[in-house]
Amino acid sequence: MVISTELRIDAKRLAARLEALGAVGAIAGGGVCRLALTAEDRAGRDLVAGWMRELGLSVTVDAIGNVIGVREGLESGAPVMAGSHIDTVRTGGRYDGNLGVLGALEVIQTLNDAGLTTRRPLAVAFFTNEEGARFNPDMMGSLVYVGGLPLDEALATVGIDGESVGDCLKKIGYDGPAPCGQPEVHAYVELHVEQGPVLDLDGITIGAVEGVQGISWTEFAVLGVSNHAGTTPMRLRHDAGYVACAIANHAREIARSLGGDQVATVGAIKLSPNLVNVIANQAVFTVDLRNTDEAVLQDAERRLHAFAAEVAKAEGVELSHRSLARFEPVAFNPHVVNLVEATARRLGHTVRRLPSGAGHDAQMLARICPAGMIFVPSVAGISHNVKEFTALPDLEAGANVLLHTLLALAK
Ligand code: GLV
Ligand code: MN
Ligand code: MN
Numbered sequence: 001m002v003i004s005t006e007l008r009i010d011a012k013r014l015a016a017r018l019e020a021l022g023a024v025g026a027i028a029g030g031g032v033c034r035l036a037l038t039a040e041d042r043a044g045r046d047l048v049a050g051w052m053r054e055l056g057l058s059v060t061v062d063a064i065g066n067v068i069g070v071r072e073g074l075e076s077g078a079p080v081m082a083g084s085h086i087d088t089v090r091t092g093g094r095y096d097g098n099l100g101v102l103g104a105l106e107v108i109q110t111l112n113d114a115g116l117t118t119r120r121p122l123a124v125a126f127f128t129n130e131e132g133a134r135f136n137p138d139m140m141g142s143l144v145y146v147g148g149l150p151l152d153e154a155l156a157t158v159g160i161d162g163e164s165v166g167d168c169l170k171k172i173g174y175d176g177p178a179p180c181g182q183p184e185v186h187a188y189v190e191l192h193v194e195q196g197p198v199l200d201l202d203g204i205t206i207g208a209v210e211g212v213q214g215i216s217w218t219e220f221a222v223l224g225v226s227n228h229a230g231t232t233p234m235r236l237r238h239d240a241g242y243v244a245c246a247i248a249n250h251a252r253e254i255a256r257s258l259g260g261d262q263v264a265t266v267g268a269i270k271l272s273p274n275l276v277n278v279i280a281n282q283a284v285f286t287v288d289l290r291n292t293d294e295a296v297l298q299d300a301e302r303r304l305h306a307f308a309a310e311v312a313k314a315e316g317v318e319l320s321h322r323s324l325a326r327f328e329p330v331a332f333n334p335h336v337v338n339l340v341e342a343t344a345r346r347l348g349h350t351v352r353r354l355p356s357g358a359g360h361d362a363q364m365l366a367r368i369c370p371a372g373m374i375f376v377p378s379v380a381g382i383s384h385n386v387k388e389f390t391a392l393p394d395l396e397a398g399a400n401v402l403l404h405t406l407l408a409l410a411k
Contacts, residue, residue: 007114009403011396014106018395021047021086021102022094031386032094036087036129036140036159037065037168044086045174048101048126055108057124061176064144064154065128065169070183071108072121073410078186078369079121080410082107082402084361085130085141092131093388095193095395099376101126103191103399107406118410120186127361128165128174135159136217137325142364144180151180187336187409188365191374191402193390195358197381205397206344206351207375211331212363213261213292213355216301217324219284220247220308224317226273226281238316241271241280250307251287254300261292262300263357286324292355294328330363336372336409343404344374349397358383374401 024047025040027033034040049067052059057069070079084100104124111118127145132138135157143149155166169175194200199207224240248266255264269285287304291297305321312319337353344351356363356373365371376398379389 007110007403009106009110009396009399011392011399013109014102014395014399015392017051017102017105018094018098021098025088027091027386029386030094031388032088032092033090034086034088034092035090035134036131037134037165037172037174039172041087042172042174045126045172048086051105052124055105055112057108060178061174062145062178062180062182063151063176064141064180065174065176066125066141066145066180067174068123068125068183070121070123072117074117074119077120078184079123080118080406081123081125081185081188081365082190082406083123083125083127084190084192086126087129087131089131089133089384091384091386093383093386095388095390096195096383097130097192099193099390099395099398100191103395103402106399107403110403118407120410122406122410123183123185130361132325134161135165138359139361139364140165142361146364146367147181148364148367185365185369187369188362188371189336189340189374189402189405189409190360190362191376191398192360193378193383193388194375194381195378195383197378198354199352199375199377200379200381202352203350204352205349205376205394206340206401208337208341208344208351208353209332209356209373209375210337210353211292211329211355212360213290213357214294214297214329215325215327215359216289216297217326218287218304218321219324220244220287220319220321222283222312222317222319224279224281224315227279229277229279232279237279239279240283240317243311243315243317243319244269244271244283244285246311247287247304247308248285251289251304254303258296258300260296262296263290264288264300290357292329327359327363330366332362332366332372333370336370339408340372340374340401340405343408344401347397347400347404349401374398374405
């Protein structure tokens with residue numbers, strides 16, 4: 001097979017698919033709501049799986065709902081895989097995840113049109129519940145795929161609305177017959193929007209992603225005593241709302257004092273009975289801590305739990321917690337990182353190496369094969385927001401780097 005280095009993807013076709021998928025579950029402001037395993041997710045899955053079949057891929061759905069389309073190579077064996085996810089957060093944009101899947105489909109169509117067959121097979125995948133916004137942990141489908149979470153445990157997971165992964169998969173018809181973890185993967189590459197400000201601020205087109213920072217998600221539950229907001233002296237309160245807010249405030253203080261890459265977020269909080277004149281007897285809230293350095297992340301966790309225990313004791317409330325997700329930092333395969341960087345340069349793009357602040361399916365695939373990622377700029381670093389935007393020339397550049405990275409790996 002002789003592959004022209006002039007081979008390029010069709011940016012208009014990629015944009016048209018992004019727009020069509022973005023219309024599924026569209027919400028005000030140009031964003032998308034396709035929480036995992038909802039009716040909207042099913043409609044998105046049907047659309048993308050239909051495109052996979054139109055492009056001649058043989059499509060399988062596994063028991064956790066991962067969808068994989070394989071394009072035959074000149075030789076049989078483990079495919080080089082590209083992919084990502086198509087579920088979104090409730091207030092998501094059109095690019096997060098979608099770009100990696102549709103960029104990979106655009107690569108397939110480009111090869112089909114050029115009549116080129118790679119030596120190794122190629123595969124395009126979209127993994128179930130990458131976001132973790134409805135079911136914890138995030139990156140669930142890829143985690144099951146690589147054997148990091150037993151299928152039964154994943155299927156039994158109950159989401160924020162009380163429904164289980166297993167029931168929802170059945171309901172949307174994506175409880176597939178294929179065994180999880182098939183096919184074996186020769187190498188994995190994921191194209192994704194950066195979702196942070198680095199490339200946009202520096203005016204750089206391509207990020208060669210060196211790894212993904214560690215993620216620690218904890219849910220705290222505080223049990224206090226409800227009483228009258230007007231008559232209960234401050235010293236006699238057992239206020240669950242106060243304790244939740246104090247811990248939330250301290251999470252930010254931990255990030256401030258540790259500095260560097262440490263981030264901390266309290267993104268979900270529920271008070272009961274949630275009334276203006278009633279002291280809350282219950283608070284349930286989440287803390288998301290992340291760092292590229294595992295030791296510092298562990299230090300942040302220690303500080304958080306120590307403070308939480310202290311403030312709960314002082315207020316006379318009960319405190320419990322459970323881990324929703326915990327992943328150590330991941331370093332991508334140096335050969336793949338170098339290849340992404342060299343390919344971007346060869347195609348004439350500015351490129352820099354950087355870590356990922358967000359979690360990605362690629363960090364799970366890295367457990368079973370050489371893996372890496374290609375980032376393109378997110379305007380103003382905005383993501384998990386309907387305003388998420390990446391300009392078409394950057395989408396095009398990213399998909400072309402994906403094309404030539406896959407070709408090199410599939411040689
Ligand atoms: C997944 O998208 C995450 O990083 O929260
Ligand atoms: Mn994503
Ligand atoms: Mn996301």
